[in-house]
Amino acid sequence: MFNFIKKITASKSETPQQQAVRDSAVDKVLLDYNVGNVSISQMVTGLDRDGDQLTLELRLPQDCDPEMIQQELGNLLHPHGIKAIHMNVRLPAPAKGEAKTLPKQMPKTTDAMGNNSKATSKPSPNAEPPITKAAPTQASLSPHPHIRHIIVVASGKGGVGKSTTTVNIALALQKLGNRVGVLDADIYGPSMPTMLGVANIKPELENEQFIPINAHGMAMLSIGSLLDDDNTPVAWRGPKATGALMQLYNQTNWPQLDYLVIDMPPGTGDIQLTLAQRIPVTGAVIVTTPQHIALLDAQKGIEMFNKTNIPVLGVVENMALHTCSNCGHTEAIFGVGGGDRIAEQYQVPLLGRLPLAVGIRAQVDKGVPSVLADDEFAPYYISIAKNIEANIDKFAKPVDDKRIF
Numbered sequence: 001m002f003n004f005i006k007k008i009t010a011s012k013s014e015t016p017q018q019q020a021v022r023d024s025a026v027d028k029v030l031l032d033y034n035v036g037n038v039s040i041s042q043m044v045t046g047l048d049r050d051g052d053q054l055t056l057e058l059r060l061p062q063d064c065d066p067e068m069i070q071q072e073l074g075n076l077l078h079p080h081g082i083k084a085i086h087m088n089v090r091l092p093a094p095a096k097g098e099a100k101t102l103p104k105q106m107p108k109t110t111d112a113m114g115n116n117s118k119a120t121s122k123p124s125p126n127a128e129p130p131i132t133k134a135a136p137t138q139a140s141l142s143p144h145p146h147i148r149h150i151i152v153v154a155s156g157k158g159g160v161g162k163s164t165t166t167v168n169i170a171l172a173l174q175k176l177g178n179r180v181g182v183l184d185a186d187i188y189g190p191s192m193p194t195m196l197g198v199a200n201i202k203p204e205l206e207n208e209q210f211i212p213i214n215a216h217g218m219a220m221l222s223i224g225s226l227l228d229d230d231n232t233p234v235a236w237r238g239p240k241a242t243g244a245l246m247q248l249y250n251q252t253n254w255p256q257l258d259y260l261v262i263d264m265p266p267g268t269g270d271i272q273l274t275l276a277q278r279i280p281v282t283g284a285v286i287v288t289t290p291q292h293i294a295l296l297d298a299q300k301g302i303e304m305f306n307k308t309n310i311p312v313l314g315v316v317e318n319m320a321l322h323t324c325s326n327c328g329h330t331e332a333i334f335g336v337g338g339g340d341r342i343a344e345q346y347q348v349p350l351l352g353r354l355p356l357a358v359g360i361r362a363q364v365d366k367g368v369p370s371v372l373a374d375d376e377f378a379p380y381y382i383s384i385a386k387n388i389e390a391n392i393d394k395f396a397k398p399v400d401d402k403r404i405f
């Protein structure tokens with residue numbers, strides 16, 4: 001399990017085994033408890049357990065009863081040794097004219113059986129007023145003091161070659177003379193360590209900060225480096241994943257970088273949205289294949305970035321054409337011109353187009369991506385990196401060198 005990122009402080013009497021058992025019991029209760037038809041785990045934006053005290057940050061739907069939820073969770077968690085639940089709740093802002101019906105009384109701390117109790121009252125470490133705080137916007141985020149540009153590489157759909165593209169773009173930006181870092185945030189299939197040939201190296205901790213791994217001169221950190229073999233993607237839903245990823249971003253001693261390239265998890269769900277709202281991103285690159293379905297998903301990705309005010313730097317069309325290595329015949333296996341269409345529809349540049357080529361796959365499998373191998377495909381990625389560089393400064397955020405971690 002993912003113990004060293006999760007905010008868990010074991011009580012003095014709690015052995016590591018008891019801690020693990022209690023953590024997974026809490027996870028299971030949250031996964032199984034529904035508000036309406038949706039698991040409450042999808043609504044948790046922060047989770048902090050300190051021994052038998054559980055603090056939850058929740059974004060709840062408007063028509064729910066937070067006190068009842070707190071009471072029911074208390075009943076369910078009490079048998080697992082949780083004695084008090086502290087809830088910080090955000091509700092959506094009321095629509096015009098509805099102000100009188102909101103807020104419902106917000107729950108205070110209760111003991112785990114639902115009794116309000118002063119004795120157990122404890123503010124969350126991230127305490128905020130318990131209601132209606134708007135989600136952060138890009139404009140309100142402080143730039144990172146060491147990082148000039150943060151680029152997220154996203155795809156609406158899994159398996160389109162997002163990670164392969166990310167690693168090669170990062171290496172291409174480095175080849176163009178930039179200081180580059182890579183953050184592998186793909187909780188569903190973290191592949192950067194393998195693609196960069198550093199799968200066996202674990203990052204070190206110094207003064208509670210991660211030290212990125214040196215991967216061919218790039219500063220690399222992956223959620224994959226922090227998982228034990230028994231971890232499964234299911235354990236990474238919602239709050240845990242975003243909490244862990246934010247910690248990787250914030251509690252890492254990133255060196256001075258011109259670019260931090262983030263390999264996002266595929267899709268446009270809560271995790272992606274939260275990251276897009278909390279990390280000060282210069283721009284997004286969308287990877288798609290020419291297939292219709294991948295394109296539809298790419299559109300969702302673009303719309304998500306538009307909503308969160310993250311500029312879309314452009315689209316990369318991956319696996320565009322295939323040249324048969326035996327007969328030399330070239331075929332558009334996944335269709336033609338999808339990248340162009342989406343770029344046109346959303347008025348974003350088509351940054352480049354990659355062929356479907358055994359060589360591209362073989363190189364990342366070996367841990368020596370095309371750009372590093374300087375093979376026949378490297379120029380495609382260099383050209384994409386040049387296209388990114390050509391436009392990035394107009395989206396740049398000021399560097400905040402006063403920020404202190």
Ligand SMILES: Nc1ncnc2c1ncn2[C@@H]1O[C@H](COP(=O)(O)OP(=O)(O)OP(=O)(O)O)[C@@H](O)[C@H]1O
Nearest residue numbers: 158159160161162163164189266355356357360361
């Ligand atoms: N242009 C390409 N030509 C041939 N194979 C490719 C190409 N791009 C990616 N691949 C291969 O396709 C597979 C999926 O690629 P990759 O892991 O980069 O996709 P992804 O979108 O990041 O996937 P996931 O959603 O699982 O994270 C890998 O085996 C990779 O080597």
